[in-house]
Amino acid sequence: MNQPARPRGRGGRPAVLTTERVVAAAVEVLDAEGLDALTMRRVGARLGVAAMSLYRHVPNRDALLAGVVNHLFSQAVAEPDPESPEGPESSEGTEGAEGPWAEALTRFAVAYRRTLLLHPRAVPLLATHPVDVDTGLTLLAGLLDRFAAAGVPREGALTAIQSVGVYVLGHALAQVGTPPGAAGPAPVADPAATAFYDHWFDAGLLAMVSGFERQLAG
Amino acid sequence: MNQPARPRGRGGRPAVLTTERVVAAAVEVLDAEGLDALTMRRVGARLGVAAMSLYRHVPNRDALLAGVVNHLFSQAVAEPDPESPEGPESSEGTEGAEGPWAEALTRFAVAYRRTLLLHPRAVPLLATHPVDVDTGLTLLAGLLDRFAAAGVPREGALTAIQSVGVYVLGHALAQVGTPPGAAGPAPVADPAATAFYDHWFDAGLLAMVSGFERQLAG
DNA sequence: GACGTAAGCTTACGACGTACACAAACCGGG
DNA sequence: CCCGGTTTGTGTACGTCGTAAGCTTACGTC
Numbered sequence: 222m223n224q225p226a227r228p229r230g231r232g233g234r235p236a237v238l239t240t241e242r243v244v245a246a247a248v249e250v251l252d253a254e255g256l257d258a259l260t261m262r263r264v265g266a267r268l269g270v271a272a273m274s275l276y277r278h279v280p281n282r283d284a285l286l287a288g289v290v291n292h293l294f295s296q297a298v299a300e301p302d303p304e305s306p307e308g309p310e311s312s313e314g315t316e317g318a319e320g321p322w323a324e325a326l327t328r329f330a331v332a333y334r335r336t337l338l339l340h341p342r343a344v345p346l347l348a349t350h351p352v353d354v355d356t357g358l359t360l361l362a363g364l365l366d367r368f369a370a371a372g373v374p375r376e377g378a379l380t381a382i383q384s385v386g387v388y389v390l391g392h393a394l395a396q397v398g399t400p401p402g403a404a405g406p407a408p409v410a411d412p413a414a415t416a417f418y419d420h421w422f423d424a425g426l427l428a429m430v431s432g433f434e435r436q437l438a439g
Numbered sequence: 440m441n442q443p444a445r446p447r448g449r450g451g452r453p454a455v456l457t458t459e460r461v462v463a464a465a466v467e468v469l470d471a472e473g474l475d476a477l478t479m480r481r482v483g484a485r486l487g488v489a490a491m492s493l494y495r496h497v498p499n500r501d502a503l504l505a506g507v508v509n510h511l512f513s514q515a516v517a518e519p520d521p522e523s524p525e526g527p528e529s530s531e532g533t534e535g536a537e538g539p540w541a542e543a544l545t546r547f548a549v550a551y552r553r554t555l556l557l558h559p560r561a562v563p564l565l566a567t568h569p570v571d572v573d574t575g576l577t578l579l580a581g582l583l584d585r586f587a588a589a590g591v592p593r594e595g596a597l598t599a600i601q602s603v604g605v606y607v608l609g610h611a612l613a614q615v616g617t618p619p620g621a622a623g624p625a626p627v628a629d630p631a632a633t634a635f636y637d638h639w640f641d642a643g644l645l646a647m648v649s650g651f652e653r654q655l656a657g
Numbered sequence: 658g659a660c661g662t663a664a665g666c667t668t669a670c671g672a673c674g675t676a677c678a679c680a681a682a683c684c685g686g687g
Numbered sequence: 688c689c690c691g692g693t694t695t696g697t698g699t700a701c702g703t704c705g706t707a708a709g710c711t712t713a714c715g716t717c
Contacts, residue, residue, distance in 0.1 A: 232715040233663030260704065273706075274665045282705065348566045348609075351616035377642075383613065384606070384643030391566075391609030395601065398569035424595075425602030428650030429643070436646050450684030451694030478673065491675075492696045500674065 238270060240278045244288040248340070251289065255342045259286070290350045293343055297336030298329070298360040322367040323434050326381060329364055330389050330426050337393040341407070344393045373437050381433040388429055392422055456488060458496045462506040466558070469507065473560045477504075508568045511561055515554030516547070516578040540585040541652050544599060547582055548607050548644050555611040559625070562611045591655050599651040606647055610640055 246267045251259050261272040261282060268275075279285045337344050358365075361382060368378030396418045399408070464485045469477050479490040479500060497503045555562050576583075579600060586596030614636045617626070 232661060232713090234665075234713045236664060238664080261706080262704080271666050272704095273667080276706075277664060345567045348612055349563045349616075351613065380639050380642045381646075383639060384610075384646065387609030387613055387643070388602070388606050388647075389609075390612070391605030391607075392602070394566055394608070395569065395605055398567075421598050421601060424598045424654065425605070425647070428599075428602065428654050429606075429647045430650070431653065432646030432648070432650035435649065436642065450682090450692060452682040452696070454695060456695085479675080480673075489697050490673095491698080494675075495695060 238268065238274060238278050240288065242268065243275055243278050243285065244292050247285055247289050248292065248343070251343055251346070252340055256346060259289075261285075286346060287350055287353070289343065290347055291353055291356050293336060293340060293347065294352045295356065295360060297333045322364075322371050322373065322378070323430050325364055325367045326385055326433075327426065327430055329361070329382070330385050330430075333386065333389045334393060334422065337389070338396070341397040344390070344397050348390055348394050368437075377437050381437065384433070385426070385429060388425060389422075392418075392425065454495075456486065456492060456496050458506065460486065461493055461496050461503065462510050465503055465507050466510060466561070469561055469564070470558055474564060479503075504564060505568055505571070507561065508565055509571055509574050511554060511558060511565065512570045513574065513578060515551045518550050518554060540582075540589050540591065540596070541648050543582055543585045544603055544651075545644065545648055547579070547600070548603050548648075551604065551607045552611060552640065555607070556614070559615040562608070562615050566608055566612050586655075595655050599655065602651070603644070603647060606643060607640075610636075610643065 243264065246264050247259060250263050250267055254263070261275055264285070265272040265275055275285070279288065337347065364382060365375070365378055368381070369375070373381075461482065464482050465477060468481050468485055472481070479493055482503070483490040483493055493503070497506065555565065582600060583593070583596055586599070587593070591599075
């Protein structure tokens with residue numbers, strides 16, 4: 222992320238750190254101790270390195286947070302779909318524009334939410350730092366293709382996708398929302414609360430997707 | 440908010456501060472300089488008072504932020520409706536359960552969004568700190584009544600209202616989202632961008648509300 | 658070995674939240 | 688008028704944060 226994108230041209234001390242390793246350590250600290258504990262010193266400590274060493278690979282703390290955001294969002298969207306386990310019907314090549322867009326949109330929402338709930342303490346960060354727009358568009362290109370294949374204009378597709386994304390993020394915020402302290406390891410998941418949020422999520426998602434289906438039909 | 444809820448029983452130095460004044464100053468600092476500048480020292484300075492003096496009225500910074508959140512949310516929901524300017528058709532008393540719930544839900548969404556956009560730098564705060572649940576339910580009681588009057592069960596009504604609330608907040612986050620630095624006075628509103636977000640907001644809201652209308656019908 | 662270069666370290670500064678002890682400003686009763 | 692009591696605001700101090708500047712370390716190349 223910083224100056225030399227790995228030239229190793231001539232000489233120089235061999236690097237113990239990489240930008241990716243720094244971001245990964247930041248995610249670990251974030252998951253384990255929360256956003257308040259995501260400090261340069263703590264990330265450095267997890268890597269066995271002084272805080273200032275991180276600045277060779279990341280310009281400042283905010284850039285590190287942005288790196289975490291993009292890392293997690295990529296992970297959310299690129300996640301292999303746990304449904305259709307090795308289905309035999311692979312008519313398309315590697316990635317395809319198969320199936321109606323509403324289904325793909327729902328799958329995106331579910332996958333996004335799954336990743337958010339896997340990293341609950343990262344949700345406020347995702348909410349606060351916008352995902353890099355080029356990264357987002359690249360990752361969602363396949364989804365956009367589904368809409369295009371159905372003749373939906375690009376603007377309408379973007380509106381639907383963004384609306385669903387915004388709903389998923391807002392919903393996750395509500396589910397994991399706590400006063401941002403709470404350094405404890407992790408509040409145990411209450412199954413009743415989980416069921417409540419799952420039900421709510423499904424209802425709101427269904428309402429929005431079906432509403433867009435009518436709105437974009439024709 | 441602190442120990443003596445204004446007893447003034449006997450003696451004591453007269454208070455120049457109140458919890459409300461502290462919260463109001465915090466909102467001013469937040470609007471003017473952003474969340475990073477919302478420090479105890481700066482709020483104190485705006486009140487002509489030392490930072491430590493605030494602790495007589497607020498237990499800590501997080502409680503102050505919670506106060507700001509509840510203040511802004513109350514303002515959003517209690518806002519007088521700018522539509523129907525002194526309309527002659529006031530069949531009900533002061534506040535009523537008139538009109539279908541979908542319309543009331545849409546009005547809530549619009550009013551909530553208007554307040555959020557009036558305080559753009561507060562949006563990340565609203566997203567991060569959940570509104571006190573009792574406060575929220577009290578403020579939204581009228582809206583819940585609209586659903587009850589139409590025979591919608593309470594759980595479905597809560598789901599719809601929360602989903603819309605979450606959508607509005609998420610949408611506002613996307614609209615005002617910037618790396619949380621940016622201490623400048625305020626980024627000037629680009630009219631084209633504003634129109635884009637307005638259109639997006641309307642489309643997503645309509646999709647969700649109409650989706651719930653079908654889902655909750657009967 | 659000496660040199661150039663890149664990576665990690667040490668030190669230091671200003672700002673933050675806030676614990677703690679204290680000063681100031683009011684009351685009623687002598 | 689002063690006096691103890693009560694409450695409010697203040698001064699000082701500690702530990703932690705992000706990070707600027709300069710130093711040391713560990714390489715590849717002569």
